Amino acid sequence: MIALTRRYRFAAAHALRREDRDEPWNERVYGKCANPSGHGHDYGLEITVAGEVDPRNGQLFDRDQLDALVLDQVLDRFGHSHLNDDPAFAARVPTAENIALVIGETLAPAIQAQGARLARVRLEETRKNSFEIGDPR
Amino acid sequence: MTKVRLTRAIEFSTSLRYWIPDLSEAENRARFGRKAGPHGHNYRLEVTLVGEPDPVTGMVIDLKDLQTVLDREVMARFDHRDLNRDTDFFEKQPPTPENLARAIHGLLRAALPEGLLSSLRLYEDPDTFVEISEPPS
Numbered sequence: 001m002i003a004l005t006r007r008y009r010f011a012a013a014h015a016l017r018r019e020d021r022d023e024p025w026n027e028r029v030y031g032k033c034a035n036p037s038g039h040g041h042d043y044g045l046e047i048t049v050a051g052e053v054d055p056r057n058g059q060l061f062d063r064d065q066l067d068a069l070v071l072d073q074v075l076d077r078f079g080h081s082h083l084n085d086d087p088a089f090a091a092r093v094p095t096a097e098n099i100a101l102v103i104g105e106t107l108a109p110a111i112q113a114q115g116a117r118l119a120r121v122r123l124e125e126t127r128k129n130s131f132e133i134g135d136p137r
Numbered sequence: 138m139t140k141v142r143l144t145r146a147i148e149f150s151t152s153l154r155y156w157i158p159d160l161s162e163a164e165n166r167a168r169f170g171r172k173a174g175p176h177g178h179n180y181r182l183e184v185t186l187v188g189e190p191d192p193v194t195g196m197v198i199d200l201k202d203l204q205t206v207l208d209r210e211v212m213a214r215f216d217h218r219d220l221n222r223d224t225d226f227f228e229k230q231p232p233t234p235e236n237l238a239r240a241i242h243g244l245l246r247a248a249l250p251e252g253l254l255s256s257l258r259l260y261e262d263p264d265t266f267v268e269i270s271e272p273p274s
Contacts, residue, residue, distance in 0.1 A: 018193075029194050031201060095195035097141045104139070129200065130144045136256075136270075 003050040010079035013040040014094040044124035051116035061116050073106050096131040143197045144185045149216035152177040155231035187255035210244040234261040242269045
């Protein structure tokens with residue numbers, strides 16, 4: 001298998017809290033991440049696509065197309081936003097786990113439509129924490 | 138639900154020498170060369186867990202709990218210690234990154250809830266790392 005990974009960044013705010021639970025529950029489960037005012041991260045995002053190399057251009061996925069997709073569906077949507085306000089997080093807490101899952105669910109159909117497969121989403125929340133779904137490295 | 142892999146990184150520094158007490162000085166020098174002399178490394182350990190995010194909290198594990206395990210099992214044992222003098226792992230085998238990774242893998246496997254540990258990567262320096270993976274379940 002051959003795969004192509006492109007790296008992106010976006011900055012977003014979030015608060016880890018469930019409004020259907022009380023304050024002590026939120027503080028116990030999410031600690032300082034539950035601050036109602038929110039906080040934010042510079043997220044690093046790696047999108048890996050896998051597929052066949054097109055013999056005409058020697059590429060498995062056009063970089064500009066991938067960039068355009070990610071810009072349109074992820075970076076413009078989540079960058080400089082408060083994630084808790086996004087409908088995707090109405091019923092899910094915007095933990096890094098859930099952000100990675102939402103990004104995967106969002107991009108997979110569009111990448112599939114271009115004849116490739118979304119193989120992995122890797123989201124770096126900080127230099128110390130990262131989260132990934134899909135094929136292991 | 139989709140499984141998410143979560144990676145947490147810690148950094149620690151140790152002194153060490155490749156030295157087996159049962160061997161003579163000449164044998165140690167012959168076997169391990171320059172590394173038989175005392176030296177040190179800044180290690181970076183990346184620990185990857187795998188699981189389905191809890192449907193209520195959206196988290197695979199509370200990072201505070203993971204950090205507590207890493208502090209107790211790795212940092213307290215190894216950081217600013219001498220691997221040969223201050224630990225029990227290297228009386229019969231030299232503290233190569235392979236052997237240190239195996240020791241850490243055993244400690245973390247025993248300390249974490251069953252099935253959660255997926256892999257670890259131990260960087261001896263930015264250019265050298267060893268990796269141990271659980272067979273995929």
